[in-house]
Amino acid sequence: MVQELIPKEKLKTPSFTNFLFYSSLILIIILGACYFGMRIKTSSIKSQIEETKVNVAKIKIEGDKETERQVLGYQKKINDFSELFKEHKVVSYFLELLRDSTHLKVSFSTLTLNTETAQVILGGETESFKTLGEQILYLKGSEFIKGLGLSNLALGKEGDVKFNISLSLDPEIFKNE
Numbered sequence: 001m002v003q004e005l006i007p008k009e010k011l012k013t014p015s016f017t018n019f020l021f022y023s024s025l026i027l028i029i030i031l032g033a034c035y036f037g038m039r040i041k042t043s044s045i046k047s048q049i050e051e052t053k054v055n056v057a058k059i060k061i062e063g064d065k066e067t068e069r070q071v072l073g074y075q076k077k078i079n080d081f082s083e084l085f086k087e088h089k090v091v092s093y094f095l096e097l098l099r100d101s102t103h104l105k106v107s108f109s110t111l112t113l114n115t116e117t118a119q120v121i122l123g124g125e126t127e128s129f130k131t132l133g134e135q136i137l138y139l140k141g142s143e144f145i146k147g148l149g150l151s152n153l154a155l156g157k158e159g160d161v162k163f164n165i166s167l168s169l170d171p172e173i174f175k176n177e
Contacts, residue, residue, distance in 0.1 A: 091113065091115065091174065093173050093174070094113070094120070094144075094169065094173050094174065097142060097144055097173065098122075101138045101139055101141070101142050102135070102138070103126070103131055103134050103135040103138055105126055105127055105131045106124055106125075106126040106131060106132070106135045107124055107125060107126070108122045108123065108124035109123050109124055109125065110122070110123035110124075111123075115174050118168065118169040118170065118171045118173070118174065119166070119167070119168060119169070120166070120167040120169060121164055121165070121166050121167075122164065122165045122167065123152075123162075123163075123164050124162075124163060124164075124165070125156065125160050125161060125162045125163070126160065126161050126163075127159070127160055127161070128159075128161060129161055131161075132161050132163060135165075136148065136150065136165070139165070139167065143170070144169055144170045144172070144173040145167055145168070145169060145170075146168045146169065146170055147166075147167070147168030148165065148166070148167055148168070149165070149166040149167075150163060150164070150165055150166075151163070151164045151165075151166065152164040
């Protein structure tokens with residue numbers, strides 16, 4: 001075995017490396033402490049939750065029957081209202097359709113609407129048969145109008161055309177969505 005006679009200078013680790021090592025070590029210790037602290041806190045909170053559940057169960061057993069009765073009454077009212085609202089027919093969609101598909105020179109003076117059968121009778125007048133034809137084409141172009149009928153066609157004193165239009169609508173237009 002050869003032993004070196006000339007002693008070599010001991011290598012020094014750079015101070016920056018030492019700083020990083022000790023900082024990492026301290027950080028690992030802090031993270032470990034935080035981890036165990038959180039575990040202890042979590043178990044404490046879980047035990048508090050269990051105690052609260054037991055207390056709630058006691059209160060529910062002893063409970064305020066009047067409050068429970070009121071809550072059940074409100075729940076019944078909400079369910080009744082929900083049923084009514086579900087069956088409610090929305091006419092505004094039809095009125096928007098009528099507004100959007102009415103010719104500028106046509107005026108409707110009467111409207112009879114039956115939401116149960118999805119039938120509409122419109123009474124109106126316009127200045128010419130041509131305008132009436134254009135109005136009919138506007139209405140036929142709508143996806144919600146399934147059928148169209150023209151009745152009571154009459155020529156007014158001043159040359160205007162009076163008419164009734166019967167519409168069969170798609171019931172989907174009245175859905176409450």
